[in-house]
Amino acid sequence: MTTILITGANRGIGLEFAKQYAAEGADVIACCREPAKAAGLKAIKGKVRVMALDVGDAASVAALKKELGDTPIDIVINNAGVSSPKAKDGAIDVDAWLAAFRVNSVAPALVAHALKPNLMKGKDKKLVTLTSQLGSIADDSGGFQPYSATKAAVNSLMHSLAKNWAKDGIVVGIFHPGWVQTDMGGSGAPVKVADSVKGLRARIAELDAAKSGTYRDFENRPLPW
Numbered sequence: 001m002t003t004i005l006i007t008g009a010n011r012g013i014g015l016e017f018a019k020q021y022a023a024e025g026a027d028v029i030a031c032c033r034e035p036a037k038a039a040g041l042k043a044i045k046g047k048v049r050v051m052a053l054d055v056g057d058a059a060s061v062a063a064l065k066k067e068l069g070d071t072p073i074d075i076v077i078n079n080a081g082v083s084s085p086k087a088k089d090g091a092i093d094v095d096a097w098l099a100a101f102r103v104n105s106v107a108p109a110l111v112a113h114a115l116k117p118n119l120m121k122g123k124d125k126k127l128v129t130l131t132s133q134l135g136s137i138a139d140d141s142g143g144f145q146p147y148s149a150t151k152a153a154v155n156s157l158m159h160s161l162a163k164n165w166a167k168d169g170i171v172v173g174i175f176h177p178g179w180v181q182t183d184m185g186g187s188g189a190p191v192k193v194a195d196s197v198k199g200l201r202a203r204i205a206e207l208d209a210a211k212s213g214t215y216r217d218f219e220n221r222p223l224p225w
């Protein structure tokens, strides 16, 4: 039995991860800010434990860790993310920028460090973070400040963790899900959420020491940093 923890699991890509992993018989720890309102998660048939987690709140992460105790976790998926208001010349909303960095860049590291002991007890030892192609500096179109910067930052942090934790046997996946039909991606996005998650699950299944710390999309295309 594989135990998988997913952040931001109440809608979008996170909810689809919970559905697909539960359907294959995994033990799913589905984390979200408001479990009482997580109707989509409660409707899933399978082993789904819904737990409260605001990834941007260190006290919430600590409370989750306390509740989990020493539970072995095989795969941790940092999925929760936010888009951000685009930059306007001469009018940067500092609080909005920092809020986006808090959730997209700092929180995945916070969750990873808090749950490292649980990963160490798991058999797979896989840490996965959903980033974006928009985090690629090499491919930057210039149109998505500060969202792109939050994802470039998390790419760097996860790349470093892959190096730092290789000695512990933890492997790190840094995956772009495609442009996906969710609240964030919008209804005009070309990729269906079920197809994105099917691809991401394949990427997670094949994640190993050789691939750890590389930046790829859901169809296994390597992306330039």
Ligand SMILES: NC(=O)c1ccc[n+]([C@@H]2O[C@H](COP(=O)([O-])OP(=O)(O)OC[C@H]3O[C@@H](n4cnc5c(N)ncnc54)[C@H](OP(=O)(O)O)[C@@H]3O)[C@@H](O)[C@H]2O)c1
Pocket (backbone or CB within 6 Å): 007, 008, 009, 010, 011, 012, 013, 014, 032, 033, 034, 053, 054, 055, 056, 057, 078, 079, 080, 081, 082, 103, 130, 131, 132, 133, 176, 177, 178, 179, 180, 181, 182, 183, 184, 185, 186, 189
């Ligand atoms: N959709 C795309 O085209 C696309 C493309 C590239 C990358 N991504 C990345 O893929 C991931 C999932 O995106 P999505 O399309 O599924 O987005 P989404 O539909 O907007 O869902 C975002 C999820 O993150 C959760 N979340 C946001 N802030 C949180 C916080 N502080 N604590 C806990 N959960 C929080 C939301 O919970 P609430 O319901 O409580 O707000 C929601 O469950 C994100 O990291 C995103 O950046 C998406």
